[in-house]
Amino acid sequence: MARWQPGTRERLQAVSLRLFAEQGFERTTVAEIAAAAEVTERTFFRHFADKREVLFAGQEDFVAMFLDPVRTAPADTPTIELVSRALEGTAAFFPDERRAWSRRRQPIIDSEPSLRERELGKLATLTVRIGEALRERGVEEPGATLAAETAVTVFHLSFQQWIAPDEDRSLQAIARERLDALTALVTPSQNGRTGRS
Template identity: 45%
Template sequence: MARWEPNARERLVRAALDLFAEQGYDATTVNEIADRAGLTKTTFFRHFPDKREVLFAGQDTHARLLADAITEAPGPVTPLQAVGAALDAITATFTDDRREFSAKLRAVTADNSELQERAALKRGGLANAMADALRKRGVSEPPASLAAELGVRAFYQAFDQWADPVNQQTLTELARHALDELRAAIAALD
């Protein structure tokens, strides 16, 4: 086993996703994931509490990126402008080399109710991180939570489009467009 090689966490994530796509989530074991990554089961559990979490490894990083970007948004901005800055920050981390991985992740998640449930928890966690950051900027409720929910909705709408291999736009462009569409939809409600 190549235990000394770098990027064990990333290798485990990629091995898990490949195996889930090949044989299904339920049919894949932690041992198989570790073997595919060239690591041990013990190493897997140093990085992840269970096989479900291996696909959601970046949640804390994403939540922190969103919250930090809202906190650091310049001067007086509207809640949606702060959310727009947060979307720019998180989408900048999704480079074109992650598009194929993201498409596979979407497909694997769509095929399993347990992973869909975990994805919904992640979505809620990202919204909470943005709403908390907005409240720290002095945004009251319900505007803070509503702006955060719109940001998460724009992100996932854009992500679904971006993960399609035929799409050539950046995730940042797609997220900005999705947020603009949501702004227009809100204006049309009144």
């Protein structure tokens, strides 16, 4: 019985990640990736516009995982609950089986200035899109922008923890922990002081 092989797109991603880690992102060519994946360069470009897209593919799906829960929430949902719902949407995009890929991907991003810039741009775009979705629901400024920034900050911090070497909790659980910690900072405690016991 023939051994199961992943699809071409997945194989290209796996090979690219290995070569980027071994040789560096800039020193790895599309020709090398295609050869190692046993496909033509033309096949590579059918799946990815360039080698950066191997690391950043799925941008619209990534944004949608935040926006869909916001857009489909009941009309009277409080803004902080909309943030919570947006963060809960990350569970589908970042299941536990994706953690190993994300752990291998991040050092490649961190080692290359142009990739770090692209990653920051992705998060900035996400912030803008969440803000737009909140304003469409009637959330006024500055609340919409603050809530959008909060969602992206909590996500970013949670993701960094999720890919930490010894971490095994779900991204959703980590995000909930961080959002709860933030909420505690701005919620008056029993003695009337914000964020203090």
